[in-house]
Amino acid sequence: MTNSPYIATSSADAAALKVGGDWTLAHYGALLPQVAEARPALDENSRADFSELNALDTAGASLLVELLGAQRLIALLSDDSLSDERRALLHTVATAMQQQQLVSEPPSRSTYREFFGHIGEVVEGIWHKVVGLLGFVGLTLGTLLLILLNPRRWRLTSLASHLEQIGLNAVPIIALLTFLVGAVVAFLGATILSDFGATIYTVDLVAFSFLREFGVLLTAILMAGRTASAFTAQIGSMKANEEIDAIRTLGLNPMELLVLPRVFAMLIALPLLTFVAMLCGMLGGAVVCVLTLDISPSMFLYLLQENIPLNHFLVGMGKAPIFAFLIAVIGCLEGFKVTGSAQSVGERTTSAVVQSIFVVIVVDAVAALFLMEMGW
Structure with a gap:
């Protein structure tokens, strides 16, 4: 029987966040509201306790990244309660999501720029066709x-x-x-x-x-x-x-x-x-x-x-x-x-x-x- 996932504040330290249960795709829907509720209460000095974390997959790892942030989660991977496999999984997911966040939105292109750019592409295409035709004529x-x-x-x-x-x-x-x-x-x-x-x-x-x-x-x-x-x-x-x-x-x-x-x-x-x-x-x-x-x-x-x-x-x-x-x-x-x-x-x-x-x-x-x- 799987353990229900939860997010709680550690009784010993109010600044520590305790994460437990199965953080898997099957519990993704139940974890979303908990993550949204707990995230505003965290600050830069908040710590995380993973000692009671049971099962973990990529869906659960992505929720942990959303909860703690990619950089903070990477810094917390030195926790002795995490196995090497889970550290590797969390590091991979956090790095991927951090790179995705760093990708900036493409700049909006003006109508005039697109119009004249299209004309340039057409002219270049015609030039290549003419050169190709002349070469084939010579051949x-x-x-x-x-x-x-x-x-x-x-x-x-x-x-x-x-x-x-x-x-x-x-x-x-x-x-x-x-x-x-x-x-x-x-x-x-x-x-x-x-x-x-x-x-x-x-x-x-x-x-x-x-x-x-x-x-x-x-x-x-x-x-x-x-x-x-x-x-x-x-x-x-x-x-x-x-x-x-x-x-x-x-x-x-x-x-x-x-x-x-x-x-x-x-x-x-x-x-x-x-x-x-x-x-x-x-x-x-x-x-x-x-x-x-x-x-x-x-x-x-x-x-x-x-x-x-x-x-x-x-x-x-x-x-x-x-x-x-x-x-x-x-x-x-x-x-x-x-x-x-x-x-x-x-x-x-x-x-x-x-x-x-x-x-x-x-x-x-x-x-x-x-x-x-x-x-x-």
């Missing part, structure tokens, strides 16, 4: 030069497979989307130009916009969402399953085996899809012109040939390989950043899509400003 170009000098190492089977997935399977969605956008651009242009009696220039509007901007931009954005995400998911799954480590163990180069076939396939497929997008966009504009503006197909082709120079087509096609390379590299890089969980695969796939679309739009805007200033 890809270096491996590309090695492969070009040794045609026997070209992986034509993998290239053909990726060409089918990237290019051939994407033709229907590219054609349908650009056809509809071309029809919308022609309809809006005709609506505005009809107020000036210049609906005939709808042909120039559709052709100019799709040859220079819309054809390649819409194709690149679709490929960023469709293909960059696929590259990241495929390589990321291999990284999570440690297949890339196995490739390195076999003495193979993951850049040569996984990245270059995808980059080559994208460099081939995106310009071809851009050409399809240009044709379908102008076809959608031609349908609107024929149905609503009474412009015959032969008249549409004549105006297209007379008013639209070849350089607009070359500008649009010239952007396609640049966009293709950036999209493929970003998709593969994010795949290699996967850490090993399904959540990481999803996060990196989303990041690849966002980064690809962002980079494509930024590069297109810079190219448009440069070409406009050059008069091209």
Whole structure:
């Protein structure tokens, strides 16, 4: 039968506090009010008598620390009535609670400091991403030069497979989307130009916009969402399953085996899809012109040939390989950043899509400003 714990004043000395009974977790609730009642009556010179203390565990030791204070309890551990085990237990608990009390509350951070600190973290993160992307671009170009000098190492089977997935399977969605956008651009242009009696220039509007901007931009954005995400998911799954480590163990180069076939396939497929997008966009504009503006197909082709120079087509096609390379590299890089969980695969796939679309739009805007200033 356990002894009930108690706190009492020693009959021989009013300044001495007698602690007895079982100070264990089972009696924690009963001891709390006694500790709260006895603590205000103690002073710095109060002593403690542990001779009648029976059982003791960490819960009881923590109550003794609250009753006497950590420093005073450590000073009282020289009591001969305490065994070595209890001295060690009380010293450990008192030291831990004293260190916890010494930990100061973290200073309150101002809203402005948190705001500008967050901006700094975002800018630093963007800088690290840019540096990482440039490094991966350099690594890809270096491996590309090695492969070009040794045609026997070209992986034509993998290239053909990726060409089918990237290019051939994407033709229907590219054609349908650009056809509809071309029809919308022609309809809006005709609506505005009809107020000036210049609906005939709808042909120039559709052709100019799709040859220079819309054809390649819409194709690149679709490929960023469709293909960059696929590259990241495929390589990321291999990284999570440690297949890339196995490739390195076999003495193979993951850049040569996984990245270059995808980059080559994208460099081939995106310009071809851009050409399809240009044709379908102008076809959608031609349908609107024929149905609503009474412009015959032969008249549409004549105006297209007379008013639209070849350089607009070359500008649009010239952007396609640049966009293709950036999209493929970003998709593969994010795949290699996967850490090993399904959540990481999803996060990196989303990041690849966002980064690809962002980079494509930024590069297109810079190219448009440069070409406009050059008069091209």
